[in-house]
Each structure stands twice: as C-alpha cells, then as structure tokens.
Amino acid sequence: MNGETVARAPAPPGGPAGLAGLYREHWLGLVRLAVLLVGDRQSAEDIVQDVFSRLHGKDPGVLTLAYARVCVLNAARSTLRRRGVAARVRLDRPVEEVDSAETAALLGESRQEMLAALARLARRQREVLVLRYYLDLSDAEIARAVGVKESTVRATASRALDRLAKELGGTR
Structure with a gap:
C-alpha cells in the first residue's frame, strides 16, 4: 500500500x-x-x-x-x-x-461485611448505591435506569447510606 x-x-x-x-x-x-x-x-x-x-x-x-x-x-x-x-x-x-474458597480469599473481611450489608438493603436502595458509587452514574442517569424521579434517587441514596452506616457501626 x-x-x-x-x-x-x-x-x-x-x-x-x-x-x-x-x-x-x-x-x-x-x-x-x-x-x-x-x-x-x-x-x-x-x-x-x-x-x-x-x-x-x-x-x-x-x-x-x-x-x-x-x-x-x-x-x-x-x-x-x-x-x-x-x-x-x-x-x-x-x-x-457458602462462598467458594477462591471468592473468600479474594474478598477481604471488611469488603465481605460491606457486601453483606449491601445485600440486606431494600432492592431499590441497593440498586441506587451500586449505580451511584460503583458505576459513578449521575442522579439523572440513575433515575432513568431505575425508573424514578431524581429527587427519589437522592432520598433513596440518603436512606440507604444511613442504614449502611447503622449496620456497619459507623456514622455518616
């Protein structure tokens, strides 16, 4: 060529x-x-x-x-x-x-606690936190993905974070 x-x-x-x-x-x-x-x-x-x-x-x-x-x-x-x-x-x-030995080895104890606490959240709370903090989506993008208003996303995230802090023994 x-x-x-x-x-x-x-x-x-x-x-x-x-x-x-x-x-x-x-x-x-x-x-x-x-x-x-x-x-x-x-x-x-x-x-x-x-x-x-x-x-x-x-x-x-x-x-x-x-x-x-x-x-x-x-x-x-x-x-x-x-x-x-x-x-x-x-x-x-x-x-x-029970997690496999491989999974348990990969996850640290604190991460396992966080994942367990996340799993205990209500479905919508878990979805909002995962989309916000793991995928770093904006409130508008989360609202479209979950099918709710942006204000609902913010309120749901706030309640979910409060519950996680309470379960994990910390303060927000």
Whole structure:
C-alpha cells in the first residue's frame, strides 16, 4: 500500500461489530454490576450472558451501554424475584450459601461485611448505591435506569447510606 494507512469507518453502534464491541469492552463491568445486585458471580455471569443473547436480535440503535445496564438491572430483579418465590415454596430448611474458597480469599473481611450489608438493603436502595458509587452514574442517569424521579434517587441514596452506616457501626 506504499506506506499509506487506510482509515476504516467506525462500526455502527449496533450490528454484530457493535454488539461484539459492547461485549468485549463492558462484559466484565456488567458482570460486576450484576454480582453487586444478586450476590454471586455465577448468577451474575448467567444474567449478563442472557442479556447479550437477547440484545443480539435488537435494533442496532438501542445497543448502548446504558441500555445494557438497564437490561442487567431488570434481569437481576427477575432473578431475585425467582429466588424469593423458590425460597417460599421450598419445603426443606434452606441451606446457607457458602462462598467458594477462591471468592473468600479474594474478598477481604471488611469488603465481605460491606457486601453483606449491601445485600440486606431494600432492592431499590441497593440498586441506587451500586449505580451511584460503583458505576459513578449521575442522579439523572440513575433515575432513568431505575425508573424514578431524581429527587427519589437522592432520598433513596440518603436512606440507604444511613442504614449502611447503622449496620456497619459507623456514622455518616
């Protein structure tokens, strides 16, 4: 090519290249989001995989990170809802879940306490805190993702932080 460089047009936001790029660049972040919402990595990976499977046939114009986050949030809600139903109909005494040795080694004690306290929050409180402090989204972005007003996001975050501080023995 005589030293010339060929500039390629960027791939459209949707389509296979757009979906593959979204997967490649954001899969791990979406799994982490799901872990914080559902509490275990295996379910989180399943959630994100299901989301990408559903995104495959979607209109290329909707294949954005924000849309994928909303899909993960909704799928996590469904997973938690199914778990709640299964726990209510289970006849035998539920077995306490135990983290794998690998997971326990990776998480420090204080982080485990924080994750446990986060898991005990109400669903919306947990979602707001994860979206605000883990993904660093603005109140407006959180409001759109969760489907509430910005003022509700601020009030929910405040209540959630108060509850976390109380549970963890600190002050806000």
